[in-house]
Amino acid sequence: MVLQPRYKRLVMMGLLAFLLVACLLSLALGPVSIAPSDTLRALFWRFAGTAVPADQQLIIEQIRLPRMLMGVVAGATLALTGAAMQGLFRNPLADPGLIGISSGAALGAALVIVLGSLLVGPLGADWQPYLTVPGAFVGGLACTALVYRLGQSVQGTSVASMLLAGIAITAISGALVGLLSYLADDGMLRTLTFWNMGSLAAADYPRVGLLLLCCLPIWWRLPRLAPALNALLLGESEARHLGVEVERVKRELVLLTALGVGACVAACGLIGFVGLVVPHLVRLVLGPDHRWLLPASMLLGSALLLLSDVTARLLLAPAELPLGIITALLGAPFFLSLLMRVRRQGGF
Template sequence: MTAARASLSAGTARRVRPVLVGLAVLVVLGALLQLAVGAAPLDLAHAVGCLVSPDPTCEPSERYILTALRLPRTLGAMVVGAGLAVSGCAMQGLFRNPLADPSLVGVSSGAALGAGLAIVLGRALPVLPGGLTQPVFAFFGGLVATWIVHALARVRGQTSVVGLLLAGIAVSALASAAIGLLGYLADDRQLRDLSLWLLGGLGGITHSVGLILVPLVGLSGVLLWRRARELDALLLGEAEAFHLGVDVERLRRRVITEVALAVGVCVAFTGIIGFVGLVVPHLLRGLVGPRHRVLIPAAALGGAALLLFADAAARTMLAPAELPVGILTSLLGAPVFLALLARVRASEFA
């Protein structure tokens, strides 16, 4: 039995390692592409030389573009993409459903409402130090929305898939209506900021934002990765996980809180960037298997790579104008979601 298990583990490692290496390579290529492309395109070798060495041929304007604009944006794309993908992976494991996604079960909409409150009603709200007002409101908005959806989806101690989707739609609609009301109450500047922010984009990420974004999303990702064994047990069913020593209710509370932290902080600074948390874990599950100890790091790499390439495309498709990356991810992710929904529906009626 031990020999068979060791052989299975070795076979899994041989299958997974190339996938992880390939995803890491994609992240590196996407980061280099982010540094080179934009309204002012730069030669890649020249851009890297300006960053890593005191290149005398590097103009001050080029150095400013790279260090003040593109480098923080590149890091932000990696962190936000990884955070959204890991959050989607954890949600799918928690609900044992490939349709679970922060944007589909109300987390993103709740976080958007919280951040919208901070934008429009900022003068009447307590100001937190270090620019934390908007992330804190987004976090609590996502947390409250997720708990409401989860409570509505529970039927006789079980999470209903239909109830999950319907509750997510209802909470998202309510949050959207509240955001619309905030837009009605906002002045011209606040309305413009709110409208552009809701489309989703990485243009607002700066060095100071990165100091908030990186540690909070990183903390959430590490905590979710530590739940890997419990999430694996939960895939067998709640009763089976309980008999294996998993406190299901405590696990559910912790995962929901950690997902709300990651998504809330990401949404606070980038707006709603949909479908990253749905598409990436679903595609990678078929490549690396369902074990969360491997799937969560793979999702982090895949989400980072996807958002890096998507943002590079969004910055160049309509140059010198910039297409909000949230629009592009929705255009790419919506067909995948429809195909996944059709597959789930076919399996339920088979």
Template sequence: MRLPLSWLLLGLSLLLTALLLGSLATGPLPLSLTESLQALLAGETSQLAPHKLLVVQEIRLPRTLLCLAVGGILGLCGAVMQGLFRNPLADPGIIGVSGGAALGAALAIVLLAPLDQQLQAKVGLGLLPLLAFLGGALTTTLVYLLGSRQGGTSVTVMLLAGVAITALSGAAMGLLSYLADDQMLRDLSLWQMGTLAAGKPADMLLALATLAILLLLFVRDAGPLNALLLGESEARHLGVNVQSLKRRLILLTAAGVGVAVAIAGMIGFVGLVVPHLVRLLCGPNHVRLLPLSALIGAALLLGADMLARTLLAPAELPVGIITALLGAPFFLWLLLRGRRTL
């Protein structure tokens, strides 16, 4: 059943508003929705307790906005990858960016831990997000070079190169895990499972800016992506510069996923499941698919983060575990539902 775009936008806007208020009220310090709204809109004359204002405005609001931004980036990049590869099983990690980012983070945690701590103390920025982003960028560049040939790029070769490099990154991470001590191994494991607890206001601003830029640039390419669904030859006949389109979308996706992974760690299934759900609701037209994937990705990750904070309260689960628990059964249902056409 495909719903009108206006209904979907209205429903998602209401859902995101409810989730935002619920996220502000969720945590070890119990707050009502009314108190959360008061803290969100509070001025200097607010009657709310100062510690509640601090918790909402300085801790929960930045984390909530970070959830929205990272979820939006992953959902949006997943929709682009599935359209570019014309494969419903594609996700942002298919070009190796997630594996490269994970390896960069592992290097920062295991081999460069003293330098990372010094930088954190002096400038407030550690090596982990920087090396994670550089690892994803370098991996994507390598995959693109391997897939390049005279006259263009081969999507198939890039796909296979991404799989191979992801396997190599996994092997290198296994070696680093073997060399790590107990604390390093715990830090590495938590990062691999994904977490938004360590996000800073600077991370939030970077993620929001990245989402806005990607959404603007990707929506501009919605028409060419629709043409590409017909096949590369047909898209060329319709006037699409296929090689330029592939290069641009791959590099932008790598940048977006690199930022998301560097900030929040490895969060799976959002970029894989969300585009499927959006296609069920509104069809394959990328003019609708791209913005709705960003909205539903944001809602999914925010809901998962709320569950991560409440299921074992006052302890907190890594959000990547929640997205896997939610996403894997849904994806299996999609496979069973469409097995005759896959």
């Protein structure tokens, strides 16, 4: 069934409204709940003419607003790159983690946390967070570059070889992270554990600005590759006949995904299943056309990550669950149901 553009525009408007509601809930709910009307007044007090109590203003402006912004940016980027990877691999079970980006970023962060004391010592412990973020970013890029190199052959870049190389690199990175965890002391181990579980708790305006700076080029470029991704759905040979420079598109997709996921892991830690679940949900409603799939995935990814963060804050309030636990609890059952559906259709 061919979906009408009007229907697709209505779905996009609904997703935008859903995101706005998720943003409001993210700002209003937490260990200290604030009424939605007071939340809006705290945001627009210069225009509303009346202010909220100082403690509520501080919570909204300095704690929850940067956290909400980071959730929007990270959720959109993870979902967007997940949709791009599923288009590249032509498989709804694909995920950015398949090519080793997330595991490489985790390894880079672990190296800084556990072995970085030689560098941090002379500078002071306050410098460690500033070293961990670039360490995770470089680790993700390095593993992706290695996977891409291993996937190259005489005929070009093999998607199947990249997938197998990504699985191997992920296993090696996981083993090295385990070794570093064994060598870590109690303080390092706690930091490493929470990093691997993911959280938006460390959000502040400088970190949000840096993450947005890394992600804006990805938001701009990946949707412009939608026609090429649509052609790749037919197969690489067919895409070449349609005039797509397949090898260049593959390089761009892998590089942009590495940049986006590496930046998100560096800022928020490991947050799984967003890039897997969100594009598939959107595809069920809007179909496989990447011209609609990519922007819709960005909207839904942001909204679902914000709602997962709200859930992480409220379940054990005033304590806070790691965000990665919530996304895994929601995403893993969906992944299993998707796997069973593909098997029933004869996909394996």
